[in-house]
Amino acid sequence: GTAGWAALPFAWRGVRLHASGARELRVRLTPSGDRVALSVADGTGTPVASVESLVLRPFSAGQLSAAPADALFEVEWIVAPGSASDEATRTPDGALPETHRDLSTVPEPAPEDVLVTLEPGEATGPAAVREATVRALTLVRRWLEDERFDASRLVLLTRGAMVTSPGDGAPDPALAAVWGLVRTAETENPGRFALIDTDATDASHAALAEAVRNGERESALRRGQLRLPRLARPTPAPLVPPEGASWRVDVTGSRSLDALAVVESAEAVRELGAGEVRVAVRAAGVNFHDVVVGLGLVDGESVLGSEGAGVVVDTGPEVADLRVGDRVTGLFPGAFAPMVVAEARALVRMPEEWSFVAAAGVPVAFMTAYYGLADLAGLRRGESVLVHSAAGGVGMAAVQLAREWGVEVFATASPSKWDQVVAGGVRRERVFSSRTTDFAAGVLAATGGRGVDVVLNSLAGEFVDASLDVLACGGRFVEMGKTDIRDGERVRAAYPDVSYRAFDLAEAGPARLGEMLRDVVRLLESGVLRHPPVSVWDVRRVPEALRFMSQARHVGKVVLTMPVVGGRV
Numbered sequence: 380g381t382a383g384w385a386a387l388p389f390a391w392r393g394v395r396l397h398a399s400g401a402r403e404l405r406v407r408l409t410p411s412g413d414r415v416a417l418s419v420a421d422g423t424g425t426p427v428a429s430v431e432s433l434v435l436r437p438f439s440a441g442q443l444s445a446a447p448a449d450a451l452f453e454v455e456w457i458v459a460p461g462s463a464s465d466e467a468t469r470t471p472d473g474a475l476p477e478t479h480r481d482l483s484t485v486p487e488p489a490p491e492d493v494l495v496t497l498e499p500g501e502a503t504g505p506a507a508v509r510e511a512t513v514r515a516l517t518l519v520r521r522w523l524e525d526e527r528f529d530a531s532r533l534v535l536l537t538r539g540a541m542v543t544s545p546g547d548g549a550p551d552p553a554l555a556a557v558w559g560l561v562r563t564a565e566t567e568n569p570g571r572f573a574l575i576d577t578d579a580t581d582a583s584h585a586a587l588a589e590a591v592r593n594g595e596r597e598s599a600l601r602r603g604q605l606r607l608p609r610l611a612r613p614t615p616a617p618l619v620p621p622e623g624a625s626w627r628v629d630v631t632g633s634r635s636l637d638a639l640a641v642v643e644s645a646e647a648v649r650e651l652g653a654g655e656v657r658v659a660v661r662a663a664g665v666n667f668h669d670v671v672v673g674l675g676l677v678d679g680e681s682v683l684g685s686e687g688a689g690v691v692v693d694t695g696p697e698v699a700d701l702r703v704g705d706r707v708t709g710l711f712p713g714a715f716a717p718m719v720v721a722e723a724r725a726l727v728r729m730p731e732e733w734s735f736v737a738a739a740g741v742p743v744a745f746m747t748a749y750y751g752l753a754d755l756a757g758l759r760r761g762e763s764v765l766v767h768s769a770a771g772g773v774g775m776a777a778v779q780l781a782r783e784w785g786v787e788v789f790a791t792a793s794p795s796k797w798d799q800v801v802a803g804g805v806r807r808e809r810v811f812s813s814r815t816t817d818f819a820a821g822v823l824a825a826t827g828g829r830g831v832d833v834v835l836n837s838l839a840g841e842f843v844d845a846s847l848d849v850l851a852c853g854g855r856f857v858e859m860g861k862t863d864i865r866d867g868e869r870v871r872a873a874y875p876d877v878s879y880r881a882f883d884l885a886e887a888g889p890a891r892l893g894e895m896l897r898d899v900v901r902l903l904e905s906g907v908l909r910h911p912p913v914s915v916w917d918v919r920r921v922p923e924a925l926r927f928m929s930q931a932r933h934v935g936k937v938v939l940t941m942p943v944v945g946g947r948v
């Protein structure tokens with residue numbers, strides 16, 4: 380090409396496909412003025428496609444820089460004005476609308492809005508997409524053909540078809556395809572269709588009438604909150620890491636997550652010491668500690684990330700059991716980076732079938748819960764534990780481990796997350812709010828005034844006092860938070876029958892950390908423990924990911940994915 384400009388395809392004419400399924404292609408271009416003709420053949424010379432003419436238009440670097448810098452938009456699911464807050468405790472404001480499985484049960488005359496629920500079918504994979512779209516197409520055609528429905532709107536209800544925020548998890552591809560189909564039908568027949576995607580929580584069910592009344596073509600209900608898709612400028616602009624592996628995400632000083640930046644870092648390419656390995660990071664787990672450091676609230680700490688999963692690309696001296704090419708998970712210092720140096724002892728090989736994202740969320744949460752409950756509190760079968768913030772990373776791990784060890788679990792969490800805590804096996808009457816100290820009365824009432832044997836704490840202030848109040852005689856208070864560490868002597872003076880211990884996971888030392896991690900991975904692999912739910916963000920969106928966590932909107936773990944550097948690993 381000519382320096383400074385490139386030719387972009389502009390108009391195609393006479394495009395013919397002769398065959399499909401070729402695994403390699405040879406393309407012959409025949410230029411003629413501002414256009415080219417193309418003939419495409421497979422490896423044996425058999426014609427695959429031909430194009431009579433493709434008009435090319437020059438495009439220069441100057442045009443690129445002249446383009447408006449803020450021309451990029453994305454779909455953002457905003458909270459509908461006046462919609463309830465994101466809480467699971469909502470009750471219906473009026474009668475719940477009637478829903479149907481197909482059109483046969485719709486009464487006559489048909490109501491203004493006819494709600495049909497599109498349940499996922501039996502099939503999986505591509506067959507599920509086909510089955511769901513064929514079902515939806517049949518429904519749409521019947522709806523349009525039947526005069527009884529001429530004055531009505533068909534509102535299709537789906538579950539998990541749309542991602543309205545990273546916390547939603549992956550969308551159901553079959554139902555997402557149905558959304559595409561119904562959108563097209565709506566464009567062709569304005570006012571005749573609408574789509575509502577729910578998360579199937581009781582609160583969202585209660586808000587269904589509000590969503591229908593709203594009259595939007597597309598909406599979603601999440602934990603009782605009505606959300607609407609709107610075009611918005613991406614904010615803040617994503618971070619732009621340089622090529623190569625010599626960078627990491629860092630705190631640049633000002634007390635805002637928007638001040639996080641990508642900085643040059645030679646740490647990952649330094650010479651390896653004894654027992655060290657170099658790892659190409661593929662995913663990094665986010666911990667609440669990263670939020671605090673990211674906000675610049677921890678003096679002297681600016682390195683983000685402490686765990687992840689990736690591939691060993693180099694080993695130092697005295698590394699016996701890891702080799703280049705091993706997929707590993709464990710503690711990665713400065714993990715918000717494409718390459719790190721880690722201690723081999725704090726890493727384990729990942730089971731074959733684990734994704735990097737799933738593996739990256741395991742180490743810190745499970746090891747912290749394990750160390751706090753087993754090593755420090757000495758929790759035993761038949762005892763009881765109160766786990767605070769039980770829908771978070773450490774909390775979910777703690778609930779699972781405690782249950783596995785035959786311990787009775789009491790838990791706190793935001794009310795909007797209670798469903799998940801109950802789904803994790805905690806009895807509903809033992810789940811309390813993490814935002815008021817009412818849990819203390821609840822726990823005492825549920826234990827006949829005795830209290831619990833262990834508290835795993837991360838809350839502060841009056842929550843600490845209330846938690847100390849619910850410890851049974853001989854109880855152990857294990858503090859993993861950093862913001863309200865009490866003086867052990869004073870606690871002993873006020874509560875002579877209980878022990879108080881604050882800790883940091885690092886104190887376990889690399890040998891014990893490795894041991895615990897191996898045990899946790901084994902329990903996860905055998906199905907005794909389950910991976911927590913994960914919200915995934917690209918590392919370039921790290922300020923948003925940390926903000927999401929700081930607002931406690933997540934359940935389980937938040938994980939960042941990294942670009943692959945240094946070739947394919």
Ligand SMILES: NC(=O)c1ccc[n+]([C@@H]2O[C@H](COP(=O)([O-])OP(=O)(O)OC[C@H]3O[C@@H](n4cnc5c(N)ncnc54)[C@H](OP(=O)(O)O)[C@@H]3O)[C@@H](O)[C@H]2O)c1
Pocket residue numbers: 665666667668743744747768769770771772773774791792793796813814837838858859860861882883884885928929930931932933935936
């Ligand atoms: N000592 C150690 O070595 C160590 C290691 C790992 C973690 N930790 C500590 O353990 C705790 C849990 O860590 P994690 O990474 O697993 O985080 P996380 O539990 O996933 O997230 C923190 C949780 O805190 C709860 N929370 C209560 N009040 C809050 C408020 N005012 N603002 C924001 N969140 C609030 C939220 O749950 P609800 O919405 O349910 O209330 C939120 O999900 C943190 O305190 C962390 O520093 C300590």
